[in-house]
Amino acid sequence: MFEIRIHSRGGQGGVTAARLLAMAALHDGKYATACPFYGAERRGAPIVSFVLIDDKPIKVYSQIRQPDMVVVLDESVMDVVDVLHGLRKGGRIFLNSPVNKEFAGFECKNVDLTGIALRENLVVAGSPILNTPVLGALAKMGVITADSAKKAIREMLSDEHNVKAAEAAYKEMSA
Amino acid sequence: MKKIATGNKAVAEAVMQAAPTVVAAYPITPQTEIVEQIAEFVTSGRMPAKYIAVESEHSAMAACIGASITGVRTFTATSSHGLLYMHEMTNWAAGARLPIVMANVNRSLGPGWNIWAEHTDALQERDTGWLQVYVSTVQEAYDATLMAFRIAEHHDVLLPVMVNLDGFLLSHIMQPVDTVELGDFIPPIHLPYAIDPKHPAGYGTLTGPDQQFKFRWEIERSMRDSVKVIEETEKDFAKRFGRKYGFTEDYRCEDADVIVIAMGTLGKEAEVAVDLLRNEGIKAGSMRIRWLRPFPKLDLKGKEVVVIDRDYSFGFGGIVAGEIRSKTGISLYSVIAGIGGQEVTYDDIAGFVRTRRIGEEFWFGVNAHV
Numbered sequence: 001m002f003e004i005r006i007h008s009r010g011g012q013g014g015v016t017a018a019r020l021l022a023m024a025a026l027h028d029g030k031y032a033t034a035c036p037f038y039g040a041e042r043r044g045a046p047i048v049s050f051v052l053i054d055d056k057p058i059k060v061y062s063q064i065r066q067p068d069m070v071v072v073l074d075e076s077v078m079d080v081v082d083v084l085h086g087l088r089k090g091g092r093i094f095l096n097s098p099v100n101k102e103f104a105g106f107e108c109k110n111v112d113l114t115g116i117a118l119r120e121n122l123v124v125a126g127s128p129i130l131n132t133p134v135l136g137a138l139a140k141m142g143v144i145t146a147d148s149a150k151k152a153i154r155e156m157l158s159d160e161h162n163v164k165a166a167e168a169a170y171k172e173m174s175a
Numbered sequence: 176m177k178k179i180a181t182g183n184k185a186v187a188e189a190v191m192q193a194a195p196t197v198v199a200a201y202p203i204t205p206q207t208e209i210v211e212q213i214a215e216f217v218t219s220g221r222m223p224a225k226y227i228a229v230e231s232e233h234s235a236m237a238a239c240i241g242a243s244i245t246g247v248r249t250f251t252a253t254s255s256h257g258l259l260y261m262h263e264m265t266n267w268a269a270g271a272r273l274p275i276v277m278a279n280v281n282r283s284l285g286p287g288w289n290i291w292a293e294h295t296d297a298l299q300e301r302d303t304g305w306l307q308v309y310v311s312t313v314q315e316a317y318d319a320t321l322m323a324f325r326i327a328e329h330h331d332v333l334l335p336v337m338v339n340l341d342g343f344l345l346s347h348i349m350q351p352v353d354t355v356e357l358g359d360f361i362p363p364i365h366l367p368y369a370i371d372p373k374h375p376a377g378y379g380t381l382t383g384p385d386q387q388f389k390f391r392w393e394i395e396r397s398m399r400d401s402v403k404v405i406e407e408t409e410k411d412f413a414k415r416f417g418r419k420y421g422f423t424e425d426y427r428c429e430d431a432d433v434i435v436i437a438m439g440t441l442g443k444e445a446e447v448a449v450d451l452l453r454n455e456g457i458k459a460g461s462m463r464i465r466w467l468r469p470f471p472k473l474d475l476k477g478k479e480v481v482v483i484d485r486d487y488s489f490g491f492g493g494i495v496a497g498e499i500r501s502k503t504g505i506s507l508y509s510v511i512a513g514i515g516g517q518e519v520t521y522d523d524i525a526g527f528v529r530t531r532r533i534g535e536e537f538w539f540g541v542n543a544h545v
Binding site: 018019022023026031032033034035036057058059060061062063065 | 177178179312341344345347348349350351440441443444446447518519520521523
């Protein structure tokens, strides 16, 4: 089972990102569970959501303690939350940032999703939409296939800019 | 068609397909998404039902009773305090033999104010004459809701059915759900004693000491008859749609020395614990109770049993453990875990089995041992 923890702030679409990721995994012929952690969440507060992907039906409902991968949609949460907490040795990190960071013992990739969202005019209520471009980045990292990512986005959202943003993120990520 | 949905959305989808004539409901966390989605189906024209937005859960059940007694299919959904507020009317629904279907999203009871998963809400409705099923996946929430209408409305049953899903753990998580082409799986409803203005009759009249016990016995007789209706319905469901269900879901039980029994998502997570224990050489199995009413026949002879209760009866013990003890006469290890959404992992469940003390009770996370 591949376990992903997504860090974002309320209103940035971390929960939708988890849903899209689960949909894409389903298109890849896999099983998936997407769980937002529900508490007293509010706009702007740091939140986490989880995605589990496996080849067989998923029976786990308890929270992920040792994710294989951490996705950080908003770098600023790193000031207040230890996003590496529990990350498995050799685990992977995706960072929404124009600049990559080094984390000893982990593999970190980055793309400027915010910049892509702004370029594609993906802005809702003043916030750039990050949950569709992030699928392109995760496709490049091999978590899901690019075709399934696009299929999932098109199923949920009619604005084709979302697909373009995902394609841009896929291209912009360094190999 | 396969899609990703929350447990709540899956229930709403099943209800839309079962096409009740009347839905009366009041929102409550974590159930709200069910009735919101149904309201959306109704206003968008996808579901030709009458949606009655009532002022309380008591009224929701009362409205369902009023609608159901005219012989139409009815549905409502609730949770926790909403269910308790309905309590007078849930008894009435069963007593009046009305095949109302209700989804209950299991949630703890206040105070303390807590919106997370616990089974005590539904278990306080245990003796009302409702059939109760507990599900463990989003797919099962969808499937069980569809089957609930057919079971409730069967003439050998004519009792209401409650479909229980764990708050947040199922209501709000997203999993794949394969929706079906329903066809004629649920026959048209026909209530034999529906109100008919052409043939006036008295309903809910005074029933004397020489009659009341007969009505009560009729409920029990139908509860017993519902066993074969459930079996037939689940068998036909498997034949048509390929997914098998039973009174319990047994996992690696055949040669097991020790069996973990739980309901809902804990019962599914227990299967992961069983695999861990098997790898350590402990012959464990998992038996997830699906139907609590009618209560299943459990064959636990020669097995050690660990029951996990996400509920409690104060001054008595874990409710499911008590049910099992009273029906089978066995001694068991009773674990109280998951109250108010308390985190319980498969590692924790494996731990309960490893350190089992048959005949005792253990509150997970509490140091004092009873």
